[in-house]
Amino acid sequence: MVGGMTTQQWTPPRLGSRYADEFPELSVPWEAARADEPHLVALNEELAAELGLDADGLRSTEGLLMLVGNRVPEGATPVAQAYAGHQFGGFSPRLGDGRALLLGELPDGRDLHLKGSGRTPFARGGDGLAAVGPMLREYLISEAMHALGVPTTRSLAVVATGNTVLRESPLPGAVLARVASSHLRVGTFQFARSSGDVDLVRRLADHAIARHHPHAADAENPYLALFTAVQSAQASLIADWMAIGFIHGVMNTDNTTISGESIDYGPCAFMESFDAATVFSSIDAQGRYAYGNQPGIMQWNLARFAETLVPLLGDDQDAAVAQLTAALDEFPAQYNAAFHTRTRAKLGLAGGDDEVAGPLVEDALAFLSGARADHTSFFRQLTTAAGGDDGPLRDLLADRADGLDSWLSRWREAGPSAEEMARVNPIYIPRNHLVEEALDAATAGDPGPFEELLAVVTRPYDEQPGKERFAAPAPPDAAPHVTYCGT
Ligand code: AMP
Ligand code: MG
DSSP states (O other): OBTTBOOOOOOOOOOBOHHHHHOGGGEEEOOOOOOSSOEEEEEOHHHHHHTTOOHHHHHSHHHHHHHTTSSOOTTOOOEEEOOOEEETTEEESOOOOSSEEEEEEOTTSOEEEEESBOOOTTOTTSOSBOBHHHHHHHHHHHHHHHHTTOOBOEEEEEEEEEEEEESSSEEEEEEEEEEESOOOBHHHHHHHHHTTOHHHHHHHHHHHHHHHOGGGGGSSSHHHHHHHHHHHHHHHHHHHHHHHTEEOSOOOGGGOBSSOOBOOOSSOEEOOBOOTTOOOBTTOTTOTTOGGGHHHHHHHHHHHHHHHHGGGSOSOHHHHHHHHHHHHTTHHHHHHHHHHHHHHHHTTOSSSOHHHHHHHHHHHHHHHHHHTOBHHHHHHHHHHHHTTOOHHHHHHHGGGOTTHHHHHHHHHHTOOOHHHHHHHSOSOOOOHHHHHHHHHHHHTTOOHHHHHHHHHHTSTTSOOTTOGGGGSOOOTTSOOOOBOSOO
8 A cells, every 4th residue: 555545456266277277288378469548339238147257357557468368367378279170061170260269267267268368370371360249249149149038158348459450451450259158069079089189088078078068977878978068969959949940050079068068159140031941141052051951951960079079988989979870869869859848938828738739839830931931920919819919920920920829819819928929039130231230330439329229139029118129120121131150
């Protein structure tokens, strides 16, 4: 203390370096690029509090330096993580964090990861950087997903670096500070497996079990149990996505987590008019990652995961393959059951007789698909209909209401619960045209629209007076929405 004044400097939290220490084969110690003039664009105070991090501290110079990777907290060994992956079906043996670093593990065991922190040895042709717009996009979508109850990586902050990133035009650069229960991917296992070091795969599997699926350790065959645990988590996750019309857009095996969290929001977008063939990504010309293909693609990705585990299951490789194949064959039934449960809840029929609810679910989905109705509005207006007013539903469907009346009367007889429906059918999702509008404004220096949209979509089930615009689909004359990868 000098002259009665305390100039207390914030000290970053002590981080763990467990992954860096345990897996030198799967990581490269690395330093973030220097940010010339870091300034805060978005800070998730709620998440900061949950992590025991002081928001004012994060806003301080020391905090910003930590969030761009220029101040390494005590205990941390920042690394770029190695992974492989099947991208659009083709195997790339060496992907890895080309523009990101795992800073370390937070006191609760979760990863603190920085995206856009400069080139690493995995950067290949990339510049290692990220622009403010795409990092705010990941922030917004991941926080909306969390609010919608979907397992996901979280976003702690977006810090503009003060550096320029060259895309089609010069853009302000940024780093996203991401929090995840881990960054273990199917691609991490593929990288370990293709090294030929079976002991490394075993250590990685043990690490994954300890971190995400601890009950698997007590199973007769822990590695088979790890596989089935990941499969269950992913079946549930994809059912969550499908129930809200979410299209990930780039479901490569390196973007498929072992924890069952959604990760890497690049070209993702939400479906509006129901169409199973919906694709938004400019590079997905074949529609591999279309809305309706997501469950099948996840099963394919899980097959790639299973292949990495074969040597761990026992000496008899044929028996190992048979066991994993039998487990994998359960995926469609698991996914269908999870999706059916969610759709039943969306129709307010969670309780009651399956023989009554089953056909109602089937027919509702067929109707939705035939009418090409806006996915989110359809279920929300049904919610209003369950409360007694089917006017908004009829307005939504207009001249596409053929067959609605008979379905509605059967459904009403089954006694749908409007309260339950209101808890699972969102009013607000991050609609593509609003996201683009908000990101354009933020990139141009006006954070207002982003903040407003974020506030709306992180309370997706609450009626918010004055925010009707945020519940409406894109205007019919809007150009088709297109998303881009690697932005
Ligand atoms: P993603 O499609 O974002 O999941 O990324 C696929 C791969 O490309 C990962 O290995 C990324 O690290 C890498 N990557 C994407 N953008 C860049 C970039 N600007 N610089 C370096 N690597 C990148
Ligand atoms: Mg990725």
